[in-house]
Amino acid sequence: MHFPVRKTFVSLIFLAASHLAFAQAPKTVFIEDLTWTELRDQVQAGKTTIIIPIGATEQSGPDVALGKHNVRVKILSQRIAEGLGNAFVAPVIAYVPEGNTAPPTSHMRFPGTITIPDDVFEKMLESAANSFKVHGFKNIVFLGDHGGYQNDIKKVVASLNKAWSGSPARAIVPPEYYASSSDGFAQILRQHGFRDDEIGTHAGLADTSLLLAVAPQMVRQDRLRSGQKLGLADGVYGGDPRRSTAELGQLGIDAIVSRTIAALKADTAAR
Secondary structure (H helix, E strand, O other): OHHHHHHHHHHHHHHHHHHHHHHOOOOOOEHHHOOHHHHHHHHHOOOOEEEEEEOOOOOOOOOEOOOHHHHHHHHHHHHHHHHHOOEEEOOOEOOEOOOOEOOEOHHHHOOOOOEOOHHHHHHHHHHHHHHHHHOOOOEEEEEEOOHHHHHHHHHHHHHHHHHOOOOOOEEEOOHHHHHHHHHHHHHHHHHOOOOHHHHEEEOOHHHHHHHHHHOHHHEOHHHHOOOOOOOHHHOOEEEOHHHOOHHHHHHHHHHHHHHHHHHHHHHHHHO
8 A cells, every 4th residue: 555655756756856957057158058047047146247259260271270269269268167157158259350352351361261340340249248238247258369359359348338337237358368378378388499480470389289279170280290381371470380289289278268267356356
């Protein structure tokens, strides 16, 4: 007589546990992986920082895939958000200013690069930030992985903060992020004996090593080790990627993540 009662009780416990597991939001910092109710609940619980990662779709020489910046900034943003502990990551912005189309200039001279006008880019950033402000985010952080639009981001941040004056929301562009991936990483590489004509400014040793550390599948390593010196005509600016390694790149990745986290925590504490 007691067996059916016990069986029913066990079934109810199992059912309740199943519903509880189903109701729990997945452990992710990417808003794309959450439902709107899961995101709402976490924002209301105090998770009010959102990182907007900005990449680029551009050539980086014959050894590196076109989505370099998009993949890199997504992974770096994830690690920074996890380190902060109270942050989410928005979808990557992959369409950015890359030069003119008629005639093609800058990276637009190479197939696969996508460009948009600066004013369109700035409006897109403003609209994304205002969207997150409406939904309760207080710290809207822009992380730009590419040098060409840094001034555009600063302009947008200044405009947003002026418009948001008196509200709890604030737009932030931590200079440590891009500085650590460019001049900061170059300094680290110099300390390890590499020359500036290897390090480069685009698609050289620094750029390629950073990508090898986070997404090695995007680097054509057979071509990289072929011994051929690449130059401007190949889309490599002032550098030589042939001695690039994931181990070197990890030094840069660690510096970018730690310095950006420290800067954002200090900014929040100061407020």
